[in-house]
Amino acid sequence: MHISEGVLSPPVLLAGSLLSFSGLILGLKNLKTEKIPEIAVLSSAFFVASLIHIPIGPTSAHLVLNGIIGLLLGWATFPAIFLGLLLQALLFQFGGITTLGVNTFTMAFPPVVLGYIFRKFLQKDKISLTFVASFLVGSLSIILSAILIGLALYFTEKSFIPVIITLLGAHFPIAIIEGFITSFIVVYLLKVKPEVVL
């Protein structure tokens, strides 16, 4: 899910950076001090998740875990994912410094929106509803991120549908896996420490 350096045209990079920058400002402005440890843990989970590859047929895709971050953090997802991506770019050369803005936006924006839509369905006494809602956040985040990446690539590759199809094909299994991971984490957190989720 990382767009490498040198693939995108400058206008796309600039637009991505501006969008991410506004997201970062929003995230940092609404930051609650007691939320910070949680953000730190989720950012490092995101940082490590990209190294976990799940082989699917001939190719493989890595976990992203952006759904759970969006659901738990809201706008603070932007700084969390930005930091994870920055360190991935610096330490492993995944993505790149110039594409940081685009990558941050494509991965942080869908879960933030989905988190806001589905958060009200998370209720302590309705476990199955919670499970379904968090599953949807987890899997739809991946699918929408893949579509956003396809859109960003469209401006350089000029072929939208084939790119989207390959991207969705590669990420569909990951979307399902992430859906389950998100559901299990949210349900467990609701039982053990509901104030983190609600």
Next chain:
Amino acid sequence: MRTFILLILFLFLFTKMGLTHKINAFAYREGDQIIGEAYFADGSPCIKCKVEVYSDKGVKILDMATDEKGKFSFTTKEKGSIKIKVIAGEGHLAECKVEGLKSSQASKPEEYKIGGSKTEEKTTHLKLTNEEMKVAIKEAVGEALKETIKPETEGIKNLLMEVKKDMDRAKLHDIIGGIGYIFGIWGMVTILKFRKK
């Protein structure tokens, strides 16, 4: 909180076999031939990936693809440095540069060619001048040297490739270091927040 710590530990267990989609490319020159390889961060080959070759001035010279082992090779007349782009789709791209031939080396192949055609022609007539003799000997010795050195350089090149692949792999200490950085940075944010209050 405990689940998160458990989750991270769980994730850690998998990082050893963790691979990523980041691709790398490596290429070197052998006379007129450029030989290269493209592979993912875990060292697995980049199969049937698009390869684009650009000259020093940014003009596209060649379009090709890697084979089943992620390798590619082509011959080129380009004497300057060459830029190779490997594209794996989905926004994954690797670039590598092959240095140009040095001027003394660059002139050699042409010399060979002239010499080669001439010697072939003239040896049949057994009318070699002193100058042409020198060229012919030079060529023969050069050819023989290349032949003897080849197995050894092949080994060194393979070793270089392995070392390069190993360097590109995600390292455990980088992963741990990265997590440390994240906690450190958020810790500083916390301090700043408390200072304001």
